[in-house]
Amino acid sequence: MAATFNNLLDKLHLTTKEEGVSAMEPTKEELKELKDKYSQAGQDHVFTFYDDLSTSEKAGLFERLKSFDPKYINEITEKALRPAQGSDESQETKLEPLPEAATASILDSKDEDIQSWYTSGLEYVNKGQVAVVLMAGGQGTRLGSSDPKGCFNIGLPSQKSLFQIQAERIWKVQQLAEKQSGKKDVFIPWYVMTSGPTRRATEQFFEEHNYFGLQKDNVSIFEQGVLPCISNDSKILLESKSKVAVAPDGNGGIYQALLTSNVRTDMRKRGIQHIHAYCVDNCLVKVADPVFIGFAASKDVDIATKVVRKRNAKEPVGLILQKNGKPDVVEYSEIDDATAGAKDSKQPDLLKFRAANIVNHYYSFRFLETIEDWVHKLPHHVARKKIPYVDIEKGKTVKPDKPNGIKLEQFVFDVFPLLSLDKFACMEVEREEEFSPLKNAKGTGVDDPDTSKQDILNQGRRWVQNVGGIVESESALEETGVEVSPLVSYGGEGLEFLSTRTIKAPAVIEKED
Numbered sequence: 001m002a003a004t005f006n007n008l009l010d011k012l013h014l015t016t017k018e019e020g021v022s023a024m025e026p027t028k029e030e031l032k033e034l035k036d037k038y039s040q041a042g043q044d045h046v047f048t049f050y051d052d053l054s055t056s057e058k059a060g061l062f063e064r065l066k067s068f069d070p071k072y073i074n075e076i077t078e079k080a081l082r083p084a085q086g087s088d089e090s091q092e093t094k095l096e097p098l099p100e101a102a103t104a105s106i107l108d109s110k111d112e113d114i115q116s117w118y119t120s121g122l123e124y125v126n127k128g129q130v131a132v133v134l135m136a137g138g139q140g141t142r143l144g145s146s147d148p149k150g151c152f153n154i155g156l157p158s159q160k161s162l163f164q165i166q167a168e169r170i171w172k173v174q175q176l177a178e179k180q181s182g183k184k185d186v187f188i189p190w191y192v193m194t195s196g197p198t199r200r201a202t203e204q205f206f207e208e209h210n211y212f213g214l215q216k217d218n219v220s221i222f223e224q225g226v227l228p229c230i231s232n233d234s235k236i237l238l239e240s241k242s243k244v245a246v247a248p249d250g251n252g253g254i255y256q257a258l259l260t261s262n263v264r265t266d267m268r269k270r271g272i273q274h275i276h277a278y279c280v281d282n283c284l285v286k287v288a289d290p291v292f293i294g295f296a297a298s299k300d301v302d303i304a305t306k307v308v309r310k311r312n313a314k315e316p317v318g319l320i321l322q323k324n325g326k327p328d329v330v331e332y333s334e335i336d337d338a339t340a341g342a343k344d345s346k347q348p349d350l351l352k353f354r355a356a357n358i359v360n361h362y363y364s365f366r367f368l369e370t371i372e373d374w375v376h377k378l379p380h381h382v383a384r385k386k387i388p389y390v391d392i393e394k395g396k397t398v399k400p401d402k403p404n405g406i407k408l409e410q411f412v413f414d415v416f417p418l419l420s421l422d423k424f425a426c427m428e429v430e431r432e433e434e435f436s437p438l439k440n441a442k443g444t445g446v447d448d449p450d451t452s453k454q455d456i457l458n459q460g461r462r463w464v465q466n467v468g469g470i471v472e473s474e475s476a477l478e479e480t481g482v483e484v485s486p487l488v489s490y491g492g493e494g495l496e497f498l499s500t501r502t503i504k505a506p507a508v509i510e511k512e513d
Helices: 002-011 028-040 055-066 070-081 111-126 162-181 199-208 251-260 263-270 290-299 337-341 371-377 412-418 449-466
Strands: 103-105 130-135 190-194 219-223 226-228 238-240 246-248 274-279 303-309 319-323 326-330 355-364 381-385 405-409 424-429 470-473 482-484 502-505 507-509
Touching (some): 028 055, 028 070, 111 130, 111 290, 130 251, 130 263, 162 199, 162 290, 190 199, 199 219, 219 263, 226 405, 251 263, 251 412, 290 303, 290 355, 290 424, 303 412, 319 412, 326 412, 355 412, 449 470, 449 482, 502 507
Parallel strands (some): 190 219, 470 502, 482 507
Antiparallel strands (some): 303 355, 319 326, 381 405
């Protein structure tokens, strides 16, 4: 019935194409009130073409403009473009590694500690206290695709997408938890944060693939917010006569989105206490990692983060450390050569600052319950872009050939400095086991589909060889890797049935037989 009604509204041009909802033209009083609001903020040019629009276009523009507070937009634009000079700006920034008590490394932790974290992590899963939040708002534009990045097929023998790989890892953790406890029906809710351009395509992809074997009720797809694009003279840009130019508010928009989407409310109803959040483009990510959950819970922290060891002093990665006594992320461009190359006094063969950020975080639910107290304190950052816009005087669309405005965004790690050091922890993991980002087009040779695929195949080969299996290829030109399905093994466990096998690569291990 609802679909029929919406179809009728479409035929009568009474729906907005963006939202697909009833588009009623605002009353004169409503319009005047909104116009006054924008006029007082010096942004009333956004109504320049309003009288010439159709009913549905008027409704769409009105709804979009109503969703913004122009005074607030002016304030955050001013702060982003001209950050206030703090009272301690003249003091030298002090950078130090995180305190040892707040850190652990999978590379040199005791086996009994890792096993203890793993066991307790699965116990939290069994209690229904673990949830996963996926940041999946990006499109695969740089990969040559307009689809959501999570839909991308990196070329594995199984042809699985990033979404499928990650969903199957969640399924496997549920199975491992059930096996440990003997319980049935253990679930990890998966909250998938999309953006305006990716939400519908993501929903459709999940539906077409039957949620990759997960229960539909335990998968929630929600949308991060947007902010208007701003011209170089601080004016809100119009994409067309009837549309504001907008852009997603960055991965730091996750905090506000958890509120507006009612995700946090759902977590509360379910009794969630521990949340794993990560980015979709890492094909090796250990989703809902029991070791990480157990580690963070044992420290009783509000935020924990995974890092990999920086390859060398010149690697362009952000570093997780303490800045002026607070946990923080410092970008590589903010660190001088001497600091980047400094050696660890206790381990001179290692860099002093080596904890590379991979956007892989843990949150306590008690911390997310305080979002309203601090979300307004998070800064906005400026990204200068070439933004198509409508010339207000001529009414024509202009495609600039150089940056003509800014997009405002927040970063997920902007919240770190709000914590005291005793509420923040860091776990170093093996890069080859847990981090292979997909950033570039095929053929680039760095962080591209081929490197992602090969990293999974190399991992599978190591796992098979670790249990005594043999992997060989028929010729030197053949790939030597093995794709081990997450449905079979989450982290290399349970592969003893391959101990006497010789596997011809490339191969897929999809089930135990």
